[in-house]
Amino acid sequence: MSKTIFPISLFEQEETPFYYYDLNLLKNTIEAIRKASDYPGFMVHYALKANTNPELLKIIASSGLGADTVSKGEIKTALAAGFAADKIVFAGVGKTDAEIKLAIESGIGCLNVESFPELNAIREIAAGLGRTAKVAIRVNPEIDAHTHHYITTGLAENKFGTLACDLEPMLRTIHESKELEFVGFHFHIGSQITTPEPFRILCERINKMQEELGDLEIPVINVGGGLGIDYDDPDKNPIPDFKSYFGTFARYLKLRPGQELHFELGRAVVAQCGSLISRVVYVKEGHVKRFVILDAGMTDLIRPALYQAYHRIDNLTSDSCKRETYDVVGPICESSDTFGENIPLPLTKRGDLIAIRSAGAYGEVMASSYNCRPLPRAISR
Numbered sequence: 120m121s122k123t124i125f126p127i128s129l130f131e132q133e134e135t136p137f138y139y140y141d142l143n144l145l146k147n148t149i150e151a152i153r154k155a156s157d158y159p160g161f162m163v164h165y166a167l168k169a170n171t172n173p174e175l176l177k178i179i180a181s182s183g184l185g186a187d188t189v190s191k192g193e194i195k196t197a198l199a200a201g202f203a204a205d206k207i208v209f210a211g212v213g214k215t216d217a218e219i220k221l222a223i224e225s226g227i228g229c230l231n232v233e234s235f236p237e238l239n240a241i242r243e244i245a246a247g248l249g250r251t252a253k254v255a256i257r258v259n260p261e262i263d264a265h266t267h268h269y270i271t272t273g274l275a276e277n278k279f280g281t282l283a284c285d286l287e288p289m290l291r292t293i294h295e296s297k298e299l300e301f302v303g304f305h306f307h308i309g310s311q312i313t314t315p316e317p318f319r320i321l322c323e324r325i326n327k328m329q330e331e332l333g334d335l336e337i338p339v340i341n342v343g344g345g346l347g348i349d350y351d352d353p354d355k356n357p358i359p360d361f362k363s364y365f366g367t368f369a370r371y372l373k374l375r376p377g378q379e380l381h382f383e384l385g386r387a388v389v390a391q392c393g394s395l396i397s398r399v400v401y402v403k404e405g406h407v408k409r410f411v412i413l414d415a416g417m418t419d420l421i422r423p424a425l426y427q428a429y430h431r432i433d434n435l436t437s438d439s440c441k442r443e444t445y446d447v448v449g450p451i452c453e454s455s456d457t458f459g460e461n462i463p464l465p466l467t468k469r470g471d472l473i474a475i476r477s478a479g480a481y482g483e484v485m486a487s488s489y490n491c492r493p494l495p496r497a498i499s500r
């Protein structure tokens with residue numbers, strides 16, 4: 120029962136809503152990653168965009184993971200948290216000149232380049248600084264979304280990356296520019312992927328590409344992130360199946376001798392250690408529905424409103440054996456401010472503590488102050 124994993128007496132003294140982070144679970148998750156990724160050349164980066172809470176970052180940085188960043192702010196945050204500059208990579212389709220300049224001046228490990236115009240900008244800025252920029256090309260592997268609907272970024276129609284057929288001129292530019300050093304290829308096929316199949320297909324695409332590119336020296340292959348977590352049953356699967364994930368790459372990807380394989384995991388590292396803790400403000404009996412109205416809203420956790428994401432909802436207070444079905448909603452003036460419809464909960468009343476589970480990734484970082492609401496606090500233990 121999920122109640123036993125939460126320090127409820129602590130929660131009862133706190134003003135809600137707030138994010139609660141279980142630091143032991145985070146440490147155990149990182150340890151599981153370390154063990155499961157213990158193959159020659161494997162190197163894991165943490166995708167900062169999932170969560171930049173300082174308490175979490177401190178633990179992740181000191182564990183030896185690298186960092187995957189997508190903005191100037193994230194590069195600065197990663198450096199401040201103690202990630203080594205050469206273990207930071209920088210991705211994103213719209214890197215500004217100021218961001219590229221900061222990345223080069225900080226000596227970060229690699230800029231993952233998404234287009235030819237971006238490559239030219241990096242070359243010019245590096246030349247102006249009298250520095251060399253390390254670059255990898257982000258390749259769009261065009262993995263079919265129809266057979267794998269959860270893959271959303273690796274298709275020709277998505278804005279991300281460069282199609283394999285357009286690589287040639289970019290590779291030539293890198294080869295001809297003394298300001299550019301070629302690090303390798305970067306891929307990222309999507310998020311919340313819960314079966315090995317898409318990753319196996321990615322391995323095959325990469326194998327084929329490496330074969331076709333023959334004698335081009337490729338120091339690093341970066342396969343991005345995307346490993347999913349169990350939103351339905353976080354108590355049963357608090358730690359994702361990292362063995363199967365890394366094992367898929369160990370088995371199917373033909374790394375060349377001495378080649379490094381980089382990963383960029385976000386959600387899988389932090390999602391399960393976080394919950395959004397809230398109180399029931401009112402239980403409202405409608406004519407066709409019964410609403411549980413929380414003091415937390417879409418400003419605190421936007422995933423359900425933004426992409427109809429499911430989060431498990433637990434009542435931490437009620438001991439009732441009687442179960443009722445509720446729509447669990449927030450106080451914001453938007454109909455999409457709903458955490459779940461027809462959610463079975465024990466009999467729920469005003470003042471009960473509610474945990475919205477698996478909220479450690481893309482939760483606190485996406486909070487807003489819409490309606491002049493304060494940003495949610497965070498408590499770690």
Ligand SMILES: *Cc1c(COP(=O)(O)O)cnc(C)c1O
Pocket residue numbers: 166168169187210307309310311343344345346383384385386387
């Ligand atoms: C978002 C993102 C990640 C992390 O994705 P998760 O699904 O959270 O693992 C990794 N790499 C890139 C380039 C990303 O944009």
